[in-house]
Amino acid sequence: DAGVIQSPRHEVTEMGQEVTLRCKPISGHNSLFWYRQTMMRGLELLIYFNNNVPIDDSGMPEDRFSAKMPNASFSTLKIQPSEPRDSAVYFCASSIRGTNEKLFFGSGTQLSVL
Amino acid sequence: QKEVEQNSGPLSVPEGAIASLNCTYSDRVSQSFFWYRQYSGKSPELIMSIYSNGDKEDGRFTAQLNKASQYVSLLIRDSQPSDSATYLCAGLLTGGGNKLTFGTGTQLKVEL
Numbered sequence A: 001d002a003g004v005i006q007s008p009r010h011e012v013t014e015m016g017q018e019v020t021l022r023c024k025p026i027s028g029h030n031s032l033f034w035y036r037q038t039m040m041r042g043l044e045l046l047i048y049f050n051n052n053v054p055i056d057d058s059g060m061p062e063d064r065f066s067a068k069m070p071n072a073s074f075s076t077l078k079i080q081p082s083e084p085r086d087s088a089v090y091f092c093a094s095s096i097r098g099t100n101e102k103l104f105f106g107s108g109t110q111l112s113v114l
Numbered sequence B: 001q002k003e004v005e006q007n008s009g010p011l012s013v014p015e016g017a018i019a020s021l022n023c024t025y026s027d028r029v030s031q032s033f034f035w036y037r038q039y040s041g042k043s044p045e046l047i048m049s050i051y052s053n054g055d056k057e058d059g060r061f062t063a064q065l066n067k068a069s070q071y072v073s074l075l076i077r078d079s080q081p082s083d084s085a086t087y088l089c090a091g092l093l094t095g096g097g098n099k100l101t102f103g104t105g106t107q108l109k110v111e112l
Helices: none
Strands: A005-007 A010-013 A019-024 A031-038 A042-050 A053-056 A065-071 A074-079 A088-095 A109-113 B011-014 B019-025 B029-038 B045-050 B054-058 B061-066 B071-076 B085-093 B100-102 B106-111
Touching: A005 A088, A010 A019, A019 A088, A019 A109, A031 A074, A042 A065, A042 A074, A042 B100, A053 A065, A074 A088, B011 B019, B019 B029, B019 B085, B019 B106, B029 B061, B029 B071, B029 B100, B045 B054, B045 B061, B071 B085
Parallel strands: A010 A109, B011 B106
Antiparallel strands: A005 A019, A019 A074, A031 A042, A031 A088, A042 A053, A065 A074, A088 A109, B019 B071, B029 B045, B029 B085, B054 B061, B061 B071, B085 B100, B085 B106
């Protein structure tokens, strides 16, 4: 199995631009999570999906952030417009619901907003 | 109070020693806990899980859960330089669902 696949690995953009991060979960996993990691705040859960349905988006910082999961094998996290304080590593993770949430993480997207 | 709290470290131990990593949690966290290891520039990977009070051993790793004290720990015996990483404690939030909340991590350095 290829594991959780994220793209791009690195993204450098200018303030105000739209950023789209992509994730392909492990086949057969029915829960998908988007986390953001910074030195100051550690790993923060932004949103998670069960069976492609958003369950909890209370961690999404503001309306500039949105996430979709159109099917079981693909999810996107979009930031529009981006701001320098959005600079962080964004991780996607997947799991099999009911397995006490043993998460498998992708390699992350390092986002820098200038 | 953050749901899961850890000292950021760094914790330095000599090679071959026992490394002890600690974590406390609030009432908003349920009784399922996980330890993830994260090497610099890499993603977190699960190394231990513990669901009941007491100790759970896996090779050189032992996870300990004390529900009365709301305390979780990870012991690494015979520490190796390859154990140098940040260790993240995580727990499931109460109230149903499957939200996993993480501590900010403890950086471990195993010195030759």
